[in-house]
Amino acid sequence: MRRDSSGGRAVNRWRKSTYSAIEGNCVEVRLDRSVGIRDTKARGQGQLTVTPAAWSAVLSSLRG
Numbered sequence: 001m002r003r004d005s006s007g008g009r010a011v012n013r014w015r016k017s018t019y020s021a022i023e024g025n026c027v028e029v030r031l032d033r034s035v036g037i038r039d040t041k042a043r044g045q046g047q048l049t050v051t052p053a054a055w056s057a058v059l060s061s062l063r064g
Contacts, residue, residue: 016040029055 012032020026020040028043030036035055038047050058 014038 012030014028014030014036016028017026026040028038028040030038030047031052033052034049035052036047036049037055039045
């Protein structure tokens with residue numbers, strides 16, 4: 001497992017939201033040089049890949 005440049009959270013592994021439902025209706029995110037986003041129920045269907053800056057913008061927008 002690798003750490004990001006700040007020595008913080010682990011990168012390059014899939015993580016599920018802590019707000020995920022028990023049924024698995026959620027999104028998983030993989031942090032690396034790019035950010036991978038996939039549906040937990042359709043992991044084999046591929047992923048959306050965005051830049052870390054784009055992911056930060058999404059999170060900022062959601063947090064309001």
